[in-house]
Each structure stands twice: as C-alpha cells, then as structure tokens.
Amino acid sequence: KAGVTQTPRYLIKTRGQQVTLSCSPISGHRSVSWYQQTPGQGLQFLFEYFSETQRNKGNFPGRFSGRQFSNSRSEMNVSTLELGDSALYLCASSLDGGSGNTIYFGEGSWLTVV
Amino acid sequence: GEDVEQSLFLSVREGDSSVINCTYTDSSSTYLYWYKQEPGAGLQLLTYIFSNMDMKQDQRLTVLLNKKDKHLSLRIADTQTGDSAIYFCADGPGDTGRRALTFGSGTRLQVQP
Numbered sequence: 679k680a681g682v683t684q685t686p687r688y689l690i691k692t693r694g695q696q697v698t699l700s701c702s703p704i705s706g707h708r709s710v711s712w713y714q715q716t717p718g719q720g721l722q723f724l725f726e727y728f729s730e731t732q733r734n735k736g737n738f739p740g741r742f743s744g745r746q747f748s749n750s751r752s753e754m755n756v757s758t759l760e761l762g763d764s765a766l767y768l769c770a771s772s773l774d775g776g777s778g779n780t781i782y783f784g785e786g787s788w789l790t791v792v
Numbered sequence: 793g794e795d796v797e798q799s800l801f802l803s804v805r806e807g808d809s810s811v812i813n814c815t816y817t818d819s820s821s822t823y824l825y826w827y828k829q830e831p832g833a834g835l836q837l838l839t840y841i842f843s844n845m846d847m848k849q850d851q852r853l854t855v856l857l858n859k860k861d862k863h864l865s866l867r868i869a870d871t872q873t874g875d876s877a878i879y880f881c882a883d884g885p886g887d888t889g890r891r892a893l894t895f896g897s898g899t900r901l902q903v904q905p
Binding site: 682684709711713720721723726733734736766768770775776777778779780781782783784785786 | 833834835836837840884885886891894897898
C-alpha cells in the first residue's frame with residue numbers, strides 16, 4: 679500500500695511568486711491535512727480537508743489556501759511568497775479525520791523563498 | 793489552547809535505554825502519537841496509544857500514559873545509532889471537534905557509539 683505522496687520534494691521560489699504543492703493520500707483515506715514546519719515555530723497546522731470541504735483552518739493568513747479533489751488528492755497554494763514562508767510543508771492523511779484515526783505523513787515539500 | 797511540551801535534547805550510549813517525556817494539556821484527545829523525523833525527511837509514525845490505555849509495547853518501543861498527570865513517555869530499549877533523530881509527541885483529534893494534531897517542539901535524540 680503506497681504511503682502519502684507529496685510533490686515536488688524541493689523547490690526554490692522568488693519573493694512575490696506563488697507556489698502550488700500537491701499531496702496524494704493513502705488509498706482509501708479521505709481526510710488530508712497540511713502542516714508547516716519551521717525551525718522557529720515548529721509544526722503548525724494549516725488546514726484540513728474532507729470530501730472536498732475545508733473543515734478546519736489554522737492561524738495562517740489568507741495567502742495560504744488549499745483544495746481537495748474528488749479523488750481525495752489535495753493541493754495547497756501560497757500566493758505572494760515571503761521569505762518567512764520558507765519551510766517544510768507536510769501533508770498528512772487519515773481515514774476520515776476523526777478522533778479514532780491514525781494519521782500518516784508524507785516526506786514533505788521543502789520550499790525555499792529567495 | 794492545547795499545548796504539548798517536550799525536553800529538547802537527550803543523549804544516550806548505544807545499547808542503553810532512552811526515555812523521552814512529554815506533557816500535554818488537552819484531555820479530550822483519543823490518541824496520542826509519537827513520530828520520528830530523520831534529517832531531511834518527513835514524519836514517520838512510530839507508535840500511538842489509545843487514551844484509555846496505560847501502556848503499549850511494540851517491539852523495542854514502550855509507551856506509558858499517565859492520564860491523570862497528562863504525561864506521556866516513549867522508551868526505546870537497546871538504543872541504536874540508527875535511532876538518532878528528532879522525536880515528536882503529538883496529541884490527536886479529540887471529542888471537541890478539533891481535527892489537528894498538536895505537536896511538541898521535538899526531542900533530539902543523540903546516540904553515541
């Protein structure tokens with residue numbers, strides 16, 4: 679059974695540009711969450727999607743957005759990139775995001791903003 | 793809000809046991825998790841414990857949960873150099889509708905040969 683797949687693994691963008699990251703959850707998992715990891719702030723929750731609907735959102739500005747497709751694959755987008763957006767972006771999947779789920783992570787997408 | 797705290801660093805000798813501790817504040821979590829992160833990698837789910845359990849053993853890993861004190865620990869028996877990594881404690885979605893994991897800051901485990 680394939681794990682959580684994230685693409686691209688590494689990317690470099692310039693300030694002001696926008697970026698789209700992709701996540702394919704484990705087959706059968708319908709909940710996808712996104713987290714940002716930085717040395718200063720640690721692991722912070724961005725948002726969670728289930729059945730193409732955003733159910734939870736963390737405390738990030740509106741430049742951070744996401745969506746989920748009918749096959750449960752998810753994308754997140756960051757517009758007008760800032761230097762502080764440089765981070766590891768991690769995607770997690772679970773069956774339905776409920777309290778009884780186990781949650782698995784992908785390898786992450788390393789974003790560097792220059 | 794929810795908070796999870798861990799010590800930042802632990803150094804042990806190869807073959808010894810390692811114990812990583814964690815405290816959390818949200819008592820509604822159903823599962824509590826331990827993840828491992830190696831350099832340049834994502835988060836690997838190591839183990840998890842259901843909130844109504846006191847202990848869970850999984851090969852070299854033992855998780856202890858003291859729900860009264862909201863204290864969680866991960867014991868790694870016969871620690872190997874390959875266990876050197878950052879270990880994150882996380883409390884999972886609970887009954888309050890929160891669907892996010894809340895992570896500690898991570899404990900860097902250094903295993904000396």
